[in-house]
Amino acid sequence: MTKTLSLFLAHAFIVIALITTFGVLGLQREEQEAQERFTGVLEENVTLRILDNDTAKETGYLDELLAAFNAEYAQYGITAVDANMGAYTDLEKLGPAGYGPDIVYQANDVLMRYAENRHIQPLPAESMEVYAEIPSEAWDAYQSTMEGTEYTFAVPVNVQEPLLYYRKDLLPENWQETWDDDGNGVPDMVENWADLFAYSAQVKAESNGTRYGYMKSLNDQYFAAGYFLSYGAYIFGQDETGEYDTEDIGFSAGESYKGARIIRQLATVMDNNCADDTITTSAYELLGNGTYFATMTTPDVYESFIDEFASSWSRTHRDWTEEEVDAYVRENLFMTKVPALPVSGDLTDREGETMEMTVMGGIHGYAISSYTKSPNAALAFIEFATSEEWIARRCELLGIVPARTDVMEAEGGVAADVYDDLIADRIYIMPGERAMTQVWASFGSLLRFIAEDGLRGGSTYDTDEKLIAAMEALDAEIYSAIHTLS
Amino acid sequence: MADMQYKSAPREFFENLAEKIKKKWRAFCAMLRHGNVRVACSMLIMGTGQMMYRQWAKGALYLLVQAGFIVYLVLTGARDFFGLFTLGSVEANPWYGIEGDNSVIMLITGILSVIVMVIYVSLYIANVRGIYATQLRVEAGKKPATFRQDVAQMFDRKFYRTVLFLPVIGVCIFNVLPIVFMILIAFTNYGGDIVPPKLVDWVGFENFGKLVAVGEYTTTFFKILGWNILWAVASTAINYFGGLALALLLNKKCVKGKVFWRFFPILAYAIPGFITMLGFKYMFANGGPINYYITQGGGSAIFFLGANSTWPARLIGLMVNAWISIPSSMLLATGILSNANKDQYEAARIDGANAFQQFWYLTLPFVVFATTPVILSQFIGNFNNFGVFYFLRSDVSSSAGYVLANDTDLLINWLYKMSIDNNYYSIGAAISLIIFIITSVISLVVYIFSPSYRQEETYR
Numbered sequence: 001m002t003k004t005l006s007l008f009l010a011h012a013f014i015v016i017a018l019i020t021t022f023g024v025l026g027l028q029r030e031e032q033e034a035q036e037r038f039t040g041v042l043e044e045n046v047t048l049r050i051l052d053n054d055t056a057k058e059t060g061y062l063d064e065l066l067a068a069f070n071a072e073y074a075q076y077g078i079t080a081v082d083a084n085m086g087a088y089t090d091l092e093k094l095g096p097a098g099y100g101p102d103i104v105y106q107a108n109d110v111l112m113r114y115a116e117n118r119h120i121q122p123l124p125a126e127s128m129e130v131y132a133e134i135p136s137e138a139w140d141a142y143q144s145t146m147e148g149t150e151y152t153f154a155v156p157v158n159v160q161e162p163l164l165y166y167r168k169d170l171l172p173e174n175w176q177e178t179w180d181d182d183g184n185g186v187p188d189m190v191e192n193w194a195d196l197f198a199y200s201a202q203v204k205a206e207s208n209g210t211r212y213g214y215m216k217s218l219n220d221q222y223f224a225a226g227y228f229l230s231y232g233a234y235i236f237g238q239d240e241t242g243e244y245d246t247e248d249i250g251f252s253a254g255e256s257y258k259g260a261r262i263i264r265q266l267a268t269v270m271d272n273n274c275a276d277d278t279i280t281t282s283a284y285e286l287l288g289n290g291t292y293f294a295t296m297t298t299p300d301v302y303e304s305f306i307d308e309f310a311s312s313w314s315r316t317h318r319d320w321t322e323e324e325v326d327a328y329v330r331e332n333l334f335m336t337k338v339p340a341l342p343v344s345g346d347l348t349d350r351e352g353e354t355m356e357m358t359v360m361g362g363i364h365g366y367a368i369s370s371y372t373k374s375p376n377a378a379l380a381f382i383e384f385a386t387s388e389e390w391i392a393r394r395c396e397l398l399g400i401v402p403a404r405t406d407v408m409e410a411e412g413g414v415a416a417d418v419y420d421d422l423i424a425d426r427i428y429i430m431p432g433e434r435a436m437t438q439v440w441a442s443f444g445s446l447l448r449f450i451a452e453d454g455l456r457g458g459s460t461y462d463t464d465e466k467l468i469a470a471m472e473a474l475d476a477e478i479y480s481a482i483h484t485l486s
Numbered sequence: 487m488a489d490m491q492y493k494s495a496p497r498e499f500f501e502n503l504a505e506k507i508k509k510k511w512r513a514f515c516a517m518l519r520h521g522n523v524r525v526a527c528s529m530l531i532m533g534t535g536q537m538m539y540r541q542w543a544k545g546a547l548y549l550l551v552q553a554g555f556i557v558y559l560v561l562t563g564a565r566d567f568f569g570l571f572t573l574g575s576v577e578a579n580p581w582y583g584i585e586g587d588n589s590v591i592m593l594i595t596g597i598l599s600v601i602v603m604v605i606y607v608s609l610y611i612a613n614v615r616g617i618y619a620t621q622l623r624v625e626a627g628k629k630p631a632t633f634r635q636d637v638a639q640m641f642d643r644k645f646y647r648t649v650l651f652l653p654v655i656g657v658c659i660f661n662v663l664p665i666v667f668m669i670l671i672a673f674t675n676y677g678g679d680i681v682p683p684k685l686v687d688w689v690g691f692e693n694f695g696k697l698v699a700v701g702e703y704t705t706t707f708f709k710i711l712g713w714n715i716l717w718a719v720a721s722t723a724i725n726y727f728g729g730l731a732l733a734l735l736l737n738k739k740c741v742k743g744k745v746f747w748r749f750f751p752i753l754a755y756a757i758p759g760f761i762t763m764l765g766f767k768y769m770f771a772n773g774g775p776i777n778y779y780i781t782q783g784g785g786s787a788i789f790f791l792g793a794n795s796t797w798p799a800r801l802i803g804l805m806v807n808a809w810i811s812i813p814s815s816m817l818l819a820t821g822i823l824s825n826a827n828k829d830q831y832e833a834a835r836i837d838g839a840n841a842f843q844q845f846w847y848l849t850l851p852f853v854v855f856a857t858t859p860v861i862l863s864q865f866i867g868n869f870n871n872f873g874v875f876y877f878l879r880s881d882v883s884s885s886a887g888y889v890l891a892n893d894t895d896l897l898i899n900w901l902y903k904m905s906i907d908n909n910y911y912s913i914g915a916a917i918s919l920i921i922f923i924i925t926s927v928i929s930l931v932v933y934i935f936s937p938s939y940r941q942e943e944t945y946r
Contacts, residue, residue: 004521007530011610018556019564026565029576035583096580096588096682117683118581219881272787273773276881370580434679437908441883441890448793448882452772456786460794473886480702481890485678485910 038124043374045077048381051101053087053364055300059397069384078377095119095371102372103381105157107362108141112432115144115153120367121375122151123382130155130386130404137422138403141363141429145241154365155386156403157394158300159418161361161427162223162338165287165305166190166294169332189213189294192354193262193339196294197347200269203293215270215292217280218263218451221440222430223296226359227259229428230341233471235439236431246435249478251443252471258345260450260467265347267454275451287333288312299414302335302399309333337417361427363403438481446474517618528617532610535617539624543633548613555606563599570596573674578683589686590676597666601658672919677911693916702889706900709888711924713800714896718869721807725868726861728808729815730853734845736816737823748816755813763877766806767791770878793882796893803874803894811864822856823849851937858936865932866925872898897921 056062062082069080083089083101091114094100104111104120114120125131125139138156145151171187172178179188179195188195200213218224225235232254236244250256267274279286283295288308309329314320320328340354366385368378384390391407394400401418402408408419421427430436450470453461461467517525528535533548555563574587620630631639640648672693676686697707732751736744754762768774770790777787790798826849834844854861875894883903885893890908891900897917905914 003523004518004526004529007526008518008614011530015559018559019567022560022564023568026562027568027572027575037581037583092681096578116679117681118579121581271773272777272781272789273771275772275789275792278771278773434909438890441903441907445793445882445884445892449886452789452792452794455772456789477884477889481908484700484703484889485696485913 037121037375038379039376041376042073042076042078042380043377046079046374046377048078048080048103048372048374048378049083049101050080050103050105050381051083051085051087051089052105055398056105056394057082061394061397064393065385065390068390069381072384073377073380076377078374078380080381091119091369092117095369098371100369100371102369102374102378104367104369105364106367107160107364107430108154108156109362109430109432109436111142111154111365111367112144113434114367115151115432116434119370120153121370121372122153123155123368123379125152125155128155128379128383128386130383133388133404133406135403135405135419135423137425138363140242142365142367143242145243150241154367155382156363156365157386157391158364158400159361159403159422159427160298160300160364160401161418161421162226162296162359163299163335163414163418164190164294164296164338165302166334166336167287167290167292167309167332168334170290170293189339190334190336191339192342192350193357194342194347194350194352194354196339197265197269198350200293204269209271211291211293212271213269213293214266214295215274215279215283215286216266216296217277218267218270218274219276219444219448220280221444221447222360224259224263224447225428225443226338226357227262227341228256228471229259229358229360230355231255231258231345233259234428235436236433244431244433246433246482247479249439249475251474251478252468255345256471257464257467260446260461260471261345261464262341262347263447263450264454264461264467267451268457270455272455275448275455284308285312296338299335299399299401299418302333305333306330335414337414337421356421356424356426358426358428359421360430361422362430364400365403435482439478442474442477442481446470517614520621521618522621525614525617525621528613532613536613536620539617539620539630541620541630541633541636544616544636548609551606551609551613555602558602562595563602566592566595566599567603569593570599573687574685577685580683586683587685588682589674590682593670593674593686594663594667597663597670598659601663605658668915669919671912672915674912677905677909677913681909689912693912694920696913697916697920705887706889706891709893710891710895710897710900713893714869717800717804717871717896718865721804721811721868721871722861722865724804724808725811725815725864726857728812729817730819732812732816733819733823734849737820748820751813751816754809755817759810759873760877762810763806763873766802766809767878770802791879791882793885793892796885799875799879799894803878806878807868807871807874815864818857818860819853822853826852855937858933862929862933866929869896869925869928870898870921871896872902875899876902 050062050066052062056065066080066082070078073080085094085101087106088110089101089104091100091104096119104114111120115122131139134156138159139152142154142156143150143152175187176185179199180186181188182191184191189199190196196214203211203213216223225233228251233256234250234253236246237248237250238244270279273279279295280297283292283297284301284304285308286292287295287305288310289312306326306329309332310325313325313329314322317325338357338359341357342349343353343355346352366382368375368382372378386404388404388406391402391404392410395402395407395411395415401415402411405419408415418427450461450467452458461470521529524535524538526535527538528548531549532552533545533550536542536545536548569587569592572592573589574592576586578584578586578588624630673688673690674686675689675692680686696703698704735741736748741747769776771777772787772789772792776790781787788798789795790802792799830848831844834848839847875892875896876899879892879894882892882894884890887893888895890903895903898921901914901917901921904910904917
């Protein structure tokens with residue numbers, strides 16, 4: 001008994017001792033020294049995986065860029081390749097596992113979420129050639145103060161903001177007499193929301209609900225946010241360093257209820273689909289075939305509208321050549337700044353004072369993954385891709401609004417308008433906070449509630465008091481969703 | 487009598503368990519008392535006793551297991567095991583190439599280390615029991631079993647062990663590990679802002695506390711739970727009795743062209759469920775065909791699946807689910823009804839039973855008896871029916887009075903929104919644990935009270 005028991009206990013003791021000793025030793029770590037990653041010395045014979053968006057691939061821009069870069073850096077053995085991943089690949093999931101891209105091109109809200117947990121590398125932005133060419137308002141989107149130090153995480157490439165798309169050939173024949181009160185040669189319905197609302201009501205009534213004026217999914221948070229922001233709402237408050245305070249939620253701030261009222265009014269001139277995503281997905285086709293007069297979306301999809309418009313026009317004008325159709329659609333599809341809002345927040349107020357609309361926007365840019373093995377080569381790629389030549393080429397092929405001032409000045413037109421909005425603070429850059437998920441979910445639902453109430457002529461949101469209460473409830477709901485479980 | 491059997495079953499189970507433990511303990515004590523030096527040697531170093539009995543191959547295998555286990559402990563096992571408790575202490579900083587601890591990986595490797603330890607302890611016990619059995623065999627005047635005899639046994643008397651060895655390992659890695667991982671996540675603060683490289687920590691029952699004791703979440707939780715139970719009961723009943731009714735109808739002699747009529751439910755069954763759901767969603771959309779005809783007829787559009795349409799959306803959900811599930815219930819009932827005893831019906835008719843009485847006293851008990859496990863699995867499936875409302879009301883993220891959920895969401899949909907859409911992994915894990923407890927308790931209770939369990943011999 002003693003012999004067997006003692007050897008049994010000895011075995012148990014040895015196993016426990018091994019677990020304890022190697023367990024404790026295994027968890028100890030040697031202090032690691034912080035290494036400066038941007039040494040200025042290019043890593044040689046390396047391959048960089050570049051994650052760019054689908055449009056850059058479809059238009060052939062990415063291939064051109066990669067070929068040019070590879071030729072330039074062939075002497076160092078640096079090769080840049082398409083990361084061959086979806087445009088919305090999540091670096092947070094792939095990076096730590098070691099198979100994410102080296103360079104990512106994404107919107108500021110996504111990139112700044114990566115920055116929060118150090119998945120992208122702070123850049124030596126001020127020492128880059130492109131630094132002076134990009135306005136500080138664009139750099140701001142990529143700057144964050146962490147532990148007392150301000151970092152820049154990406155190089156801005158493209159400024160995004162909603163624009164109004166409309167069909168010039170669908171304007172009333174006598175619009176210059178009836179829809180140009182200020183005589184400036186620009187139709188009133190693309191200058192003022194109140195006029196666009198009136199015109200939409202007229203088109204819907206005259207066509208017995210088969211054609212529409214302005215159409216856009218009203219539950220789309222990104223595009224609808226502008227109505228609220230214009231009347232004083234904000235998403236998160238900011239401290240003196242510009243950092244967002246997710247405890248300060250301001251959808252109900254100012255006179256934001258006017259924005260809610262506009263959503264409700266707009267629903268009345270649309271169809272039953274305005275409270276879901278149907279209009280967004282069918283807008284290309286229905287603007288192309290003339291069912292819609294106008295819609296709102298970002299400038300980077302201009303070519304998609306052109307394609308649908310041309311396709312639709314070709315079907316009804318079979319004797320036209322391809323060139324004639326292309327010339328016609330480019331002449332008649334207009335992309336312009338969003339109209340001005342009535343100060344009163346009432347779309348039936350066509351005579352009152354107006355104000356420029358503040359819109360939700362974003363800035364796309366290049367960032368370097370913290371998990372790259374070749375940070376210096378990656379930085380060289382970004383320098384190359386954000387040079388004047390390649391940003392101009394990107395504008396040409398993708399129709400983007402450049403963040404570079406020199407390229408924007410050369411482009412003019414809508415690019416200049418967007419740039420003006422950026423400088424004048426009329427673009428509310430989407431926060432890169434992780435908590436935006438909770439914001440969008442609650443905000444989207446309220447938009448749908450309000451739009452459906454407008455559609456059915458309901459009484460849930462028919463007074464300012466009810467709308468104010470709804471906005472306050474929204475703030476409380478978002479706060480609860482973000483902070484109760486954190 | 488049946489009641490008595492039912493009432494004594496749990497007690498009997500625990501009594502048997504206690505008896506088994508006592509028996510094992512007595513066997514272990516006997517081993518310690520009577521084990522010889524070879525048994526003692528195998529207790530210290532696995533396989534040495536076997537080698538002393540000249541069971542070289544068996545002894546070498548056990549020795550290899552112990553050596554392998556020690557190497558595993560030294561290289562990673564011990565660290566992984568301790569990591570399960572600490573979940574890391576150094577946060578990574580990839581900006582400066584500083585490697586840190588990944589709490590989630592540590593949790594997984596920690597669970598794996600526990601599984602490896604359990605497997606090692608099992609093999610250790612097998613080693614000790616084996617050598618003691620050999621001692622008894624030798625003391626009885628027999629020769630120790632040769633390796634060939636042991637291997638032969640693995641393909642004969644102990645064949646089940648040979649066959650089950652790899653599946654058990656597979657189950658440990660692909661079933662036990664993820665389930666334990668999910669359960670343990672419910673006791674951490676993983677999610678929200680706390681995602682690697684930030685370090686995750688143990689928080690005990692805090693997540694469960696948040697679900698049942700934090701204002702808005704408690705309200706949301708109980709509202710969803712109430713609707714979830716109603717949904718599961720109603721949808722199971724509708725699908726089951728709908729299928730049975732259809733089967734009975736198509737079983738009637740007077741129905742002509744049975745094959746033709748059966749084709750339609752089978753067609754509904756054969757079409758993938760999500761296509762059916764998308765079809766229904768389109769039909770009932772604000773701008774869908776049904777509203778088109780309503781408005782063309784001069785009426786006002788009805789927002790069946792709108793943000794404010796709680797009960798219309800719920801009823802449509804029940805209808806869609808019935809459309810998808812009734813055909814399978816019908817096929818099941820058709821098969822069972824073909825085995826019904828015709829003589830009983832003949833006798834009932836002679837005794838004057840009407841059609842309803844025949845159904846109530848003969849058909850229903852017979853079908854329910856045979857299908858109780860199926861009803862239970864349908865109930866669990868419906869309780870966790872993610873697809874219906876995920877497809878039908880994906881546009882409505884939240885409803886008034888709910889947090890991160892809408893008024894048709896089931897617990898499984900809420901879990902998805904919490905975990906996937908909002909990254910609250912630990913809360914999602916806590917919800918899934920609650921779902922598991924609810925469904926297993928309901929299933930167990932229903933099954934114990936069901937005729938399938940209480941009157942097992944009735945139809946044999």
